[in-house]
Amino acid sequence: MEFLGTFVQQLANGVVLGSVYALIAIGLTLIFGVLGLVNLAQGEFFTVGAYAGLLVLSHGLGVPAALLAGVLAAVAVGLLTEQLALRPLPHGIDPHIPMVATIGVSIVLQQIASKLFTTRALPYPTPPLLAERVGLGPVRVEYLDLLILALVVALMAALTLFLKRSKLGIAIRAVAENGRAASLVGINRRFVILAVFAISSALAGIGGVLVGMYFNNVNPYVGFPIALKGLAAVIIGGLGSAVGAVVAGLMIGIVEVLAVGYVSSSWRDAIAFGVMILILLVRPAGLFGRPSAEKV
16 A cells, blocks of 8 residues: 555656646647747746746745746747747748757857856745645645646646637647648738747746746756757657647656656656657657658
């Protein structure tokens, strides 16, 4: 019974961590779906949100204000990235060049953060109430864990309704399906791209604040491993599949926590990415991806 209780506890911890990976993966999926771009600066948008939340919490303004600050800061940086690093690139350019541009943005943002906040990990002030534990059957979780799960589920549900019911959401789906055809029927593709960057950056900013509170610290390089796991979730789930991104994000979080609990913390990334390799060997297009027809 003790083993079962510990296992269930580890599963619960994995779901919490995996939900954050899923949040980042959805943001990556949105940008890839509309632009065909793998945004390798997403982790730094996450870091910007985390530091903005840190500043707000340090002044005792509370979690809602920290989340709002994280969103605003990440969206501002995301839109600037699109305007200054991606928009000036010629149309029809090799798709690898915009991806390299986002690598440059990530390095610049890391350096700015390290100059402003030093390279040391800074403690993240979490309200004492969120650190209290509550029992749910065999599992004991912090209120912070429940907040993360509730917020991520609410965001995913809201995003799903937004994409299916709102005019802008329908426009985003149309551009993702066929950007040229969408432009011909009057959809402002430029505005759609900005909206997608704003939504994706907002998700990253929220994730940054949540992870900062979850691990109780933040540093200028915290976004890189998180974004790497989010990118892995996108690949495992299938490029362009939001459902796949969520499922794969949860899967990576659970595998990672179980690896730490039953193997060694030093093996967490090796085991998580090992599982990714095994899945891709069986399903190269990902769990929910559709194999593309090869041209002959």
